[in-house]
Amino acid sequence: MTVSSGFFGGQWHEVHPQxxxxxxVWEWLQHLLDTNQxxxxxxPFQEFDVNxxxxxxxxxxxxxxxxxxxxxxxxxxxxxxxxxxxCSSDLFQSTHNVIVKTEQTDPSVMxxxxxxxxxxxxxxxxxxxxLDSKTFCRAQISMTTTGHLPVDLxxxxxIDPGFPRPLFLSYDGTAVKxxxxxxxxxxxxxxxVSGPGRFFGGxxxxxxxxxxxxxRGTHLWEFIRDxxxxxxxxxxxxxxxxxxxxxxxxxxxEAVAQLWGKKKNNNSMTYEKxxxxxxxxxxxxxxxxxxxxxxxxxxxxxxxxxRENEN
DNA sequence: TCATAATTTCCTGTTT
DNA sequence: AAAACAGGAAATTATG
Numbered sequence: 111m112t113v114s115s116g117f118f119g120g121q122w123h124e125v126h127p128q129x130x131x132x133x134x135v136w137e138w139l140q141h142l143l144d145t146n147q148x149x150x151x152x153x154p155f156q157e158f159d160v161n162x163x164x165x166x167x168x169x170x171x172x173x174x175x176x177x178x179x180x181x182x183x184x185x186x187x188x189x190x191x192x193x194x195x196x197c198s199s200d201l202f203q204s205t206h207n208v209i210v211k212t213e214q215t216d217p218s219v220m221x222x223x224x225x226x227x228x229x230x231x232x233x234x235x236x237x238x239x240x241l242d243s244k245t246f247c248r249a250q251i252s253m254t255t256t257g258h259l260p261v262d263l264x265x266x267x268x269i270d271p272g273f274p275r276p277l278f279l280s281y282d283g284t285a286v287k288x289x290x291x292x293x294x295x296x297x298x299x300x301x302x303v304s305g306p307g308r309f310f311g312g313x314x315x316x317x318x319x320x321x322x323x324x325x326r327g328t329h330l331w332e333f334i335r336d337x338x339x340x341x342x343x344x345x346x347x348x349x350x351x352x353x354x355x356x357x358x359x360x361x362x363x364e365a366v367a368q369l370w371g372k373k374k375n376n377n378s379m380t381y382e383k384x385x386x387x388x389x390x391x392x393x394x395x396x397x398x399x400x401x402x403x404x405x406x407x408x409x410x411x412x413x414x415x416x417r418e419n420e421n
Numbered sequence: 422t423c424a425t426a427a428t429t430t431c432c433t434g435t436t437t
Numbered sequence: 438a439a440a441a442c443a444g445g446a447a448a449t450t451a452t453g
Binding site for chain 1: 427428429430431437
Binding site: 404 | 440441442443444450
């Protein structure tokens with residue numbers, strides 16, 4: 111059974127720490143990792159298999175013993191929460207400097223999945239893209255078993271919005287099967303990965319073939335845009351007609367549709383259907399009409415990231 | 422859980 | 438005639 115993020119019980123930040131469940135304690139830890147950009151290995155989750163009541167009773171010494179350097183951060187943040195019911199997220203930014211050791215990227219691992227799909231590889235796999243992407247280096251945690259915290263909190267399933275299927279991520283060698291949609295998002299960095307996988311700035315992502323692909327993260331127009339942005343490795347699919355105006359043309363419309371379908375795990379995608387989705391973008395001003403010219407579209411004011419000097 | 426965004430699917434009609 | 442374009446309508450699939 112997959113536990114989804116405490117929908118019925120409220121999010122951790124909506125509840126006083128005293129009343130947190132173990133799961134909410136865990137959410138809090140994840141949040142701290144996220145907002146402080148910490149390495150997941152900074153916090154030994156197994157030391158925090160406790161509910162809110164227990165957590166609130168822990169002393170600074172106990173936090174330090176349990177989490178080392180990060181203990182101080184955890185403790186002071188918790189103290190803050192205990193006396194301030196409100197939890198606006200900017201209050202969580204750490205004022206402490208926790209040293210995070212970053213592993214060197216292992217080039218041999220980086221090469222391991224290169225052949226998998228060169229389009230995706232180039233469209234979404236550039237180091238720059240990934241390091242800049244807030245969403246990419248996140249992982250979804252899958253809680254298996256029966257409603258309580260999984261025994262092994264070192265295991266994460268990661269979702270890569272740029273790839274057609276979820277990526278598996280684990281930094282202690284164990285694996286967990288993910289079913290359905292889990293909801294927690296964390297940041298994790300690991301030092302090694304076996305099997306197909308790759309490193310990005312110290313984050314290792316591993317592909318798990320048992321996981322079913324499902325769409326997420328990237329919208330159609332972004333998918334199109336990203337093909338356009340990688341002309342070297344993706345020749346002949348779509349071409350700029352006027353780069354500065356954002357006008358482009360499909361050269362191999364059905365091939366693009368197939369690729370889109372592959373990404374969405376839908377092998378019956380066609381240009382006919384893809385183009386219907388494209389036409390819906392007109393109203394949202396993600397695309398502008400270019401009439402009289404077949405297979406030609408133009409990015410609208412709500413499309414971002416296609417200009418040459420745009421970050 | 423239920424509403425919703427973003428397609429996906431299907432379709433009829435028009436245009437190139 | 439074949440391939441695109443236009444949109445309406447309804448279904449589907451994740452997500453909050």
